[in-house]
Structure formats: C-alpha cells, structure tokens
Amino acid sequence: MERAARGSVRVLEMNFTVDLQCEKNNHEHKTIEISTERLIVRRGQPFHLILQSYSDQFIDNGTVVICAETGPKPSTAFGTKILLELNSYGVNLWKAVVVSSTGTRMTLQICPSPNAKIGKYKLSLQRMMGNDENYLLGEFILLFNPWCKEDTVFLDNEQQRQEYVMNEEGIIYTGSSHCIQSRAWYFGQFADNILDVCLKLMDNNNKCLSCPEKDYVRRNDPTYISRMVSAMVNSCDDKGILEGRWSAPYCGGTCPWNWNGSVAILTEWNDRGCKKVQFGQCWVFAAVACTVLRCLGIPTRVVTNFNSAHDSNGNLTIDKVCDEYGRDLGGPGDSIWNFHVWIESWMARNDLVAGYDGWQVLDPTPQEKSEGIYCCGPAPVKAVKEGFVDLKFDIPFVFAEVNADQVTWIQCRDGRKEKMHVETQHVGQNISTKRCGRPDREDITDNYKYREGSFQERAIVSEADLRNRHTPLQPRKLLVNVKAEESIPNGSDINVCITISNNSSTTMFCNLNFIAQIMNYNGRSLHQIAEKHFDKIVVQGNRDEKVVLQIPCSDYADYIENHHLIKLTALANDSVTHTSALGTKDLSVINPDIDIQLLGTPILNRPMKAEIILTNPLRISLYQCVFTVEGLGLIHGMHQTRVHEIGPKQTLRLQLEFTPTKPGPRKLMVDFDSAKLKDVKGFKNMTVQGYLM
Known part of the structure; x- marks a missing residue:
C-alpha cells in the first residue's frame, strides 16, 4: 500500500488489499463515461469497496472507523472530515456499513450525505484506540447527484x-429573432481530464486562493458553486478561463466563432497553467460553463435570448440616442444585442423564501459586476417572470435583458433632445433552448414573462420599474416605415422601400436621411456602408410617399462577418413644423449551408465516408479555404482540409473517411472559413450501430 504522511498522522503499511470496484461503482453512479479506473461517485448514493486480508488475522470492524477527508485542512467541525463508525450513521448523514465479512474478506458500503461537499476525497481506515494509525484506502471524487431526491440538484x-x-x-x-440559426456544440463533460480541469478551476477561484478552508466548507451548495463557475469562466477578475473580445483583431488567439466545443478551451487553459484562453463571446462563455456544471453533476442547459437588453445603469430602460441622420450617438452605454446566450441550472434555492427552486439564470459573459466581480446569477427564472427584483442574485439585470422598454431619442442640431419612440415589445423575443431529447428548438419565453403586452406583463414591468415610468407619447402626424427582407443570402443585393406617411390634413415637405450600418451582434455599430439624402419630398395630407433604393452586395462584402446584422435607418423631418420620424429595419445576412451526406451506414469500428458539399455564394473567388471537421466518437481531435480556391458560385465536394469508435447517437460537425467568408457551419446527426453479426 501507499506510504504517506499528513500532519501528525502516519499512513502505515497494511496486510490487506483494497478493491475500490471503480468500474462497478462508476457504472451505478453514471460516471462510467469519465473513467473505469478512478472512483467517481455521486452524493446520497452508496458505493462499495472490498478489503482482502493477506493473513488469517483481520482487523476487527468494531475497533476501526472510516475517515473521508477533503480540502487542504480537513475539519470535523466544518464537515470536510467525516469519521464513520461502521454500521452506524455518522455526522451529516454519511453512513458506512459492513455488507459481508468472512474474516479475511470484508465488503463495505459507504453512502455519502446528499449534502456532502463535492470534490476530491481521501478515504482511510483508522483505529478507535486513540493512537495515530491511519491506513489509506484510496481516493474518490464526489459529485452532485440529480438522481437523489435529497440532493438540492434533484431533477x-x-x-x-x-x-x-x-x-x-x-x-x-444564434442569429436574430426573425432569422434563428443553430450551431452544434460538443460540451464533452466526460472527456479525458475534463473533470480534473473542473476541480482545478474550483481551486483557482479567488475565495479558495484567499481562504481555502472557507471555500471548501461551501462546496456542498450548488448556489455557491454555480456562482463561482459563472465568475471563473471569464478571466476579468481572476485566473479564469476565457478572455472576451467582440471585434477584430483576434491576433494571438482563436476567433470566437472558430470554437466548436468546450474541451479544447478547457484543455488549453489547463495546459497553459491556468492562463486565460483567447477569445470568447457569449455563446462560448455559456457553453464552457455548461460543460463545467454538467461535469460536476448540476443539470444545466444553454439558453438564447433574442433582442437581449444590456442595461448598464440599472434603470430597467434601454435608452438609444441618435443624431438627425439616425447615427447612434452612444447614449448612456445601454445596448440591445440581437442575441445573447446564457445558461440555466436546476437547483433548490434554500437561501431564499419558498417558491424559487428550479431553473436559475447564470451568465458567465462579463457585462456588469455583481458584488464587485464579473458574474451573474443564479437568478430564479420564476422571480424574473414575476418581477421580484429585490431577490438575489442579479434579478434586475436579467429582468431588463428580457423585458426592458426601449426608448429612442433624437439629438437635434439646435440642442433639442426629442423622445421619438417607446418600444415595449421589442426586448426579449423567442427565448430558446434545445428541446429535451430532440434536435429541435424549444421556445421558453413564457417561462420568463407573461404574454407581451398583456395586462400582467405591463403591470409587472411597471411595478419593477417604479422610478422610470414613461409618459405616453402622443399620436404622431409623421411616420416612417423601412421595408426590406428579414434576411438575405450572403452575396445578394439589398432592396429597400421607405414609406413616409403624413397623418395630418396639411402637406408636408420632408427631408429624408438614410444610412445603412454593419452592426455587431452586441448592438455596436462597426461600419457605415451607405448614406443617402433626399430633399423636399412632398407628402400630401393623409397620403404616403415611397422611396425605393438598393444597396449592392459590394458595399458590405468586405465588412460582414460572424453574426453581423445590417441596420437600415431612415429619419424624415418636416421642414415646416420640424416634426421628425424615425424608422429602422434589421436584416440578417445568411451564410450558405454546408450539406453533409453519409455514404453508407455508420457501424462501430468500420471505416466509412461522408461527402461535404459547399457552394460559394459570392461573385468573387474564395481563397485560404479551410474545412475543419470534428465529431465525438467519430474523429479523433480535429481534421482539417485546405483548399486554395473556390470560384464564384462554384460548388465544391469533398470526401472524408472516418471510423466510428463509439456507438449510439453521434454528430459530425463541419466548419468552413476563408478570407472573405467565415464561420460557415454544418452538422450531421447519425446513429452508430454496434457490431453486425
């Protein structure tokens, strides 16, 4: 047996062997995918080990106790050191029972408390006679247990x-509320070494580094653990995993849209000695946090909120200020993201009054500080829906993300600031997650708020936002509407129709300013691609006038990248009354699909081929083309194929050979990047059959 020293306790040679029955226990605890050689179990559920004596004399089970210890300074007072007399309950509902004993062979059943601290434990056998003999039996890792009714993460x-x-x-x-797109992601929570990386992540959080004893004491609480993970996935305040960047250049790191899974990110952070990985954006932060929490045993899902508000000043209102051309002047720092991704984790909230158990919002993307650090949550989804903004954690921020009102102001050249529009139904649309057990989208907007515009929804917004009730705007005499397609294929021209409506009985003489801007998905303007001005458009009383224009694809081709929108803005001003009206339209530029065709039936350990098909949608050639293929149980690591050129409108077909190494449902993921066309995604679901007889 291993010989070690810990404080004043001697670990002695023993005349028996210990069989931790790792494969059997891990199978029963649903951790067999992580390892068959290390003992990894879940709290509130028993596991077994066997002691086999080398001699005829065996230790009397009435004279020993089992000791389980976690953390740098285990303490019985703090619950990080558990002493168990055999066949009797220990502290905190741990239990050790002799299942069978033949004199030279003893089978023990150990059941950790459903409220035990998670993490790495040392298991030893101690004499009860007051001496310092301590026989090390081995180590095990303890996880949360959503299968145990007494565990706070029970589902x-x-x-x-x-x-x-x-x-x-x-x-x-991802995408936008009117053009929702999907991308495959490999969470890989059971991949090699990922559990160890997750444990290392917990040991590198600021609270553990400053006082590990206090940190380990709280590791039984999923509220504490999930909030810690929310902070540690970003690198703003600590030795966290990812650095965020929302615009080019991405020199020295990986573009956020090039990641297809969490394993490469977590592995790089570990291999770099806990130094931040570059770069992430919201879906990357959320996906990595999902991996960590699933690995630790907390049920977690990735959630996308479309038209997601970022309320920087906490007033539950998103203020946007434009000049007379409709150009964004920045405002107070508020913004509306065309989508934002966070996670929900399932747990009881014993720190709150009853009624707020269940799904909790956690957001590791660094947006605003919470208690001095960049993290968000856990915020009960039920509290968000009811507008209970005084509960913890960070409910006002999440409430604004899904239900803030948007107020648009025009900053006039003469110094006036005019409120143009109050939009109450724009923020928080099509809140989405992958449907349970199926590869399609589930809309969970109703979990976050009552039906948009309903009496309940308006009453809750009003109650939550007592400080900023809006004065209703009077009906406007001048209106502007911008009409274009909701989405266009990349490489297409943009056709725009602007309608100016005069709802008065007198003729108006309008000046019309129009701009088109490339917008990052986080609501920030990146580049103006078009600007047009029309003087003295005559609009008769109670009539409409239309202005039709076109933006050629060449105007945006050099600027459009991952998740960018094109925002069209038209602002009309009556030169007589100086009445203004603003109209906007967001449109998505859609990359082509990658088509993947399986050439045969996927069978375990049998080579097969797939054909990858991509058509260049642009009127120019694509250069520096790279196809990256990944697939858990299909391909080891990443497979890349480089193509020098794909001509205008050309269709390219590639064949890929691979050998499935795991049976069951699998996903083949393909990413395409080039100098002019980036982040083209495709995936193919398949079911790998076992050996055919």
Whole structure:
C-alpha cells in the first residue's frame, strides 16, 4: 500500500488489499463515461469497496472507523472530515456499513450525505484506540447527484437528466429573432481530464486562493458553486478561463466563432497553467460553463435570448440616442444585442423564501459586476417572470435583458433632445433552448414573462420599474416605415422601400436621411456602408410617399462577418413644423449551408465516408479555404482540409473517411472559413450501430 504522511498522522503499511470496484461503482453512479479506473461517485448514493486480508488475522470492524477527508485542512467541525463508525450513521448523514465479512474478506458500503461537499476525497481506515494509525484506502471524487431526491440538484425527470447532465453534445441558437440559426456544440463533460480541469478551476477561484478552508466548507451548495463557475469562466477578475473580445483583431488567439466545443478551451487553459484562453463571446462563455456544471453533476442547459437588453445603469430602460441622420450617438452605454446566450441550472434555492427552486439564470459573459466581480446569477427564472427584483442574485439585470422598454431619442442640431419612440415589445423575443431529447428548438419565453403586452406583463414591468415610468407619447402626424427582407443570402443585393406617411390634413415637405450600418451582434455599430439624402419630398395630407433604393452586395462584402446584422435607418423631418420620424429595419445576412451526406451506414469500428458539399455564394473567388471537421466518437481531435480556391458560385465536394469508435447517437460537425467568408457551419446527426453479426 501507499506510504504517506499528513500532519501528525502516519499512513502505515497494511496486510490487506483494497478493491475500490471503480468500474462497478462508476457504472451505478453514471460516471462510467469519465473513467473505469478512478472512483467517481455521486452524493446520497452508496458505493462499495472490498478489503482482502493477506493473513488469517483481520482487523476487527468494531475497533476501526472510516475517515473521508477533503480540502487542504480537513475539519470535523466544518464537515470536510467525516469519521464513520461502521454500521452506524455518522455526522451529516454519511453512513458506512459492513455488507459481508468472512474474516479475511470484508465488503463495505459507504453512502455519502446528499449534502456532502463535492470534490476530491481521501478515504482511510483508522483505529478507535486513540493512537495515530491511519491506513489509506484510496481516493474518490464526489459529485452532485440529480438522481437523489435529497440532493438540492434533484431533477425528477429521467429524460431531462439524460439531456441536461449526460448529453455531451448540443445545439446553440444564434442569429436574430426573425432569422434563428443553430450551431452544434460538443460540451464533452466526460472527456479525458475534463473533470480534473473542473476541480482545478474550483481551486483557482479567488475565495479558495484567499481562504481555502472557507471555500471548501461551501462546496456542498450548488448556489455557491454555480456562482463561482459563472465568475471563473471569464478571466476579468481572476485566473479564469476565457478572455472576451467582440471585434477584430483576434491576433494571438482563436476567433470566437472558430470554437466548436468546450474541451479544447478547457484543455488549453489547463495546459497553459491556468492562463486565460483567447477569445470568447457569449455563446462560448455559456457553453464552457455548461460543460463545467454538467461535469460536476448540476443539470444545466444553454439558453438564447433574442433582442437581449444590456442595461448598464440599472434603470430597467434601454435608452438609444441618435443624431438627425439616425447615427447612434452612444447614449448612456445601454445596448440591445440581437442575441445573447446564457445558461440555466436546476437547483433548490434554500437561501431564499419558498417558491424559487428550479431553473436559475447564470451568465458567465462579463457585462456588469455583481458584488464587485464579473458574474451573474443564479437568478430564479420564476422571480424574473414575476418581477421580484429585490431577490438575489442579479434579478434586475436579467429582468431588463428580457423585458426592458426601449426608448429612442433624437439629438437635434439646435440642442433639442426629442423622445421619438417607446418600444415595449421589442426586448426579449423567442427565448430558446434545445428541446429535451430532440434536435429541435424549444421556445421558453413564457417561462420568463407573461404574454407581451398583456395586462400582467405591463403591470409587472411597471411595478419593477417604479422610478422610470414613461409618459405616453402622443399620436404622431409623421411616420416612417423601412421595408426590406428579414434576411438575405450572403452575396445578394439589398432592396429597400421607405414609406413616409403624413397623418395630418396639411402637406408636408420632408427631408429624408438614410444610412445603412454593419452592426455587431452586441448592438455596436462597426461600419457605415451607405448614406443617402433626399430633399423636399412632398407628402400630401393623409397620403404616403415611397422611396425605393438598393444597396449592392459590394458595399458590405468586405465588412460582414460572424453574426453581423445590417441596420437600415431612415429619419424624415418636416421642414415646416420640424416634426421628425424615425424608422429602422434589421436584416440578417445568411451564410450558405454546408450539406453533409453519409455514404453508407455508420457501424462501430468500420471505416466509412461522408461527402461535404459547399457552394460559394459570392461573385468573387474564395481563397485560404479551410474545412475543419470534428465529431465525438467519430474523429479523433480535429481534421482539417485546405483548399486554395473556390470560384464564384462554384460548388465544391469533398470526401472524408472516418471510423466510428463509439456507438449510439453521434454528430459530425463541419466548419468552413476563408478570407472573405467565415464561420460557415454544418452538422450531421447519425446513429452508430454496434457490431453486425
């Protein structure tokens, strides 16, 4: 047996062997995907070990206790050191029972408390006679247990447990509310070494580094653990995993949209000695946090909020200030992201009054500080829906993300600031997550708020925002509407129709300013691609006038990148009354799909081929083309194929050979990047059959 010293306790040679029955225990605890050689178990559920004596004399089970210790300074007072007399309950509901004993062979059953601290434990056998003899039996790792009714992460639905704890693959939704796109993601919570990386992440949080004893004491609480993970996934305040960057250049790191899974990110952070990985954006932060929490046993899912508000000053209102051309003047720092991704984790909230258990919002993307650090949550989804903004954690910020009102102001050249529009139904649309057990989208908007515009929804917004009730705007005499397609294929021209409506009985003489801007998905303007001005458009009383124009694809081709929108803005001003009206339209530029065709039936350990098909949608050639292929249980690591050129409108077909190494549902993921066309995604679901007889 191993010989070691810990404080004043001697670890002695023993005349028996210990069989931790790792494979059997891990199978029963649903951790077999992590390891068959290390003992990894879940709290509130028993596991077994066997002691086999080398001699005829065996230790009397009435004279020993089992000791389980975690943390740098284990303490019985703090619950990080557990002493268990055999066949009797220990402190905190741990239990050790002799299942069978033959004199030279003893089978023990040990059941950790459903409220035990998670993490790495040393297991030893101690004499009860007051001496310092301590026989090390081995080590085990203890995780949360959503299958145990007494555990605070218990989830009473097996299909949901399979989806939100066990599923290593998923789908993340991006795009815009009118053009929702999906991208495959490999969470990989059971991949080699990922559990160790997650434990290292916990040991490197600021509270643990400053006082590990206090940190380890709180590791039984999923509220504490999940909030810690929310902080540690970004690197703003600590030795966290990812550095965020929302615009080029991405020199020295990986572009956020080039990541297809969490394993490469977590592995790089670990290999770099806990130094930050470059770069992440919201879906990357959320997906990595999902991996860590699923690995630790907390049911977690990735959620996308479209038209997501970022309320920087906490007034539950998003203020946008434009000049007379409709150009964004920045305002107070508020913004509306065309999408934002966070996670929900399932847990009881014993720190709150009853009624707020269940899904909790956690957001590791660094936006605003919470208690002095960049993290967000856990915020009960039920509290967000009811507008209970005084509960913890960070409910006002999440409430604004899904239900803030947007107020648009015009800053006139003469110094006037005119309120143009109050939009009450724009923020928080099509809140989405992957449907449980299926590869399609589930809309969970109703979980976050009552039906938009309903009496309940308006009353809750009003109650939550007593400081900023808006004065209703009077009906406007001048209106502007911008009409264009909701989305266009990349490489297409943009056709725009602007309608100016005069709802008065007198003729108006309008000047019209129009601009088109490339917008980052976080609501920030990146580049203006068009600007047009029209003088003295005559609009008769109670009539409309239309202005039609076109933006050629060449105007945006050099600037459009991942998740960018094109915002069209038209602002009309009556030169007589100086009445203004603003109209906007967001449109998505859609990359082509990558088509993946399987050439045969996927069978375990049998080579097969797939064909990858991509058509260049642009009127120019694509250069520096790279296809990256990944797939858990299909391809080891990443497979890259480089193509020098794909001509205008040319269709390219590539064949890929691979050998499935794991049976069951699998996902083949393909990413394409070039100098002019980036982040083209495709994936193919398949079911790998076992050996055919």
